[in-house]
Amino acid sequence: MRIGKVAERAGVSVRALRYYEEQGLVIADRSPSGHRRYPESAVERVKFIQLLYAAGLTSKAILQILPFLDTLVATSQMTRRLTDERARIRVKIDALTRAHDRLEELIRLAAEYENSPATCSASADVAASHTSPPRH
Amino acid sequence: MRIGKVAERAGVSVRALRYYEEQGLVIADRSPSGHRRYPESAVERVKFIQLLYAAGLTSKAILQILPFLDTLVATSQMTRRLTDERARIRVKIDALTRAHDRLEELIRLAAEYENSPATCSASADVAASHTSPPRH
DNA sequence: CTTGATCCTCACGTTGACGTGAGGATCTAG
DNA sequence: CTAGATCCTCACGTCAACGTGAGGATCAAG
Known part of the structure; x- marks a missing residue:
């Protein structure tokens, strides 16, 4: 081709x-x-x-992994590379999930504001909190 | 400070x-x-x-979002920005999850190989499949 | 008053995965 | 056989989020 x-x-x-x-x-x-x-x-x-x-x-990391696709021969080093990358991806997923949840929180706040712009200032502390649950 | x-x-x-x-x-x-x-x-x-x-x-995107943290005033445009970014993050999470699952699949194969290096060549097709479920 | 830590402003360097012509050869349909 | 599509190899450009000195001012403690 x-x-x-x-x-x-x-x-x-x-x-x-x-x-x-x-x-x-x-x-x-x-x-x-x-x-x-x-x-x-x-x-x-x-x-x-x-x-x-x-x-x-990175392309270097991919290059380390590709031989397994070709040969299906798993050295212990290859297994470690695979699990290492999987772990790295997991960490990224977690970070993205945190950002996602945080944005969701803000979106809820925005919705509250749209419903009653004048009475929402009491929620200001929520915007400043990072991980802590509501503490009212 | x-x-x-x-x-x-x-x-x-x-x-x-x-x-x-x-x-x-x-x-x-x-x-x-x-x-x-x-x-x-x-x-x-x-x-x-x-x-x-x-x-x-990107910093430009963050710059668009930050005013909401300061004022907590949600214009419709602001709400859209928030939901757009949330959607983008979701897409990324999905892509990462696919990569994660794919690596997991390869890791299973590698484990099989470690257990019995000689009898695993029959699984070669799995390494080439992308989304399809096992078809044995 | 001095000295080591911390701060300032330029301003160029880095990294990765390509984009984007330049200038030219090759392929393929009619 | 010809023209438009596709391909080739350099080789420089891009973009973003900083890193990394250079050269110099400021701060805080003794």
Whole structure:
């Protein structure tokens, strides 16, 4: 498959695919004229790479993990990498969840304000609290 | 309070605080000699800013939201900003969760391999699947 | 009064995952 | 066989949230 088709089917840019090759994430052989040729499996591989990028992994970290997809051989080091990244993702999910909940709290306040703009100033302390439960 | 103390208590660098001021996120008045003076409330404010940064918001986006913390006046535009950012965070949580689950799947495979390296090649298709459930 | 800690303002450096032409070769449909 | 689509390789640009000195003023304690 040519690079444009892979890009389209995987939902990334052509430039991104060249970058992935540069980083060693995807290997493409070449046609006699030098054009990249990808196997069908490249599409799923790129989607997986995108998944990890979206989770905040760096290309170096992805490069450490990809061999497992190819060989399914799990050294203890590979297992540790996988669990380490999973842990990192968990931490991020927790941080995002805290931010989400905090925004939700503010949105509730905003809704209260819309219902009765004049009588909401008593809730001002809630906006300043960070983790503590309501202390009225 | 001086900048060093705020940095320490909020868990950020002095440079970060200067940057926040540059972005209009935190206002500090100055001593006659030009040193920044922060109110106590600055610590919580900076922690809130950090929370939003950690959730992937840009300083511009945070700048749009901060006035609500100060005034607790919710225009319809403000409410929309809050809900928009909450939605964006949700999307990120979902993406992270997908990556997390995928890694978990791989970790299970790795564990299987460790238990019986020779008999696991039959699971090779699992590593290539993306969203589909086990189809044995 | 002095000294070490803390603060100030420029202003350039860093990092990662690409974007964006420049300039040119190759492919493919009609 | 020709033209438009697609591809190639450099190689510099981007953006955001700071890091990192340089060079100098200010503060707090003894």
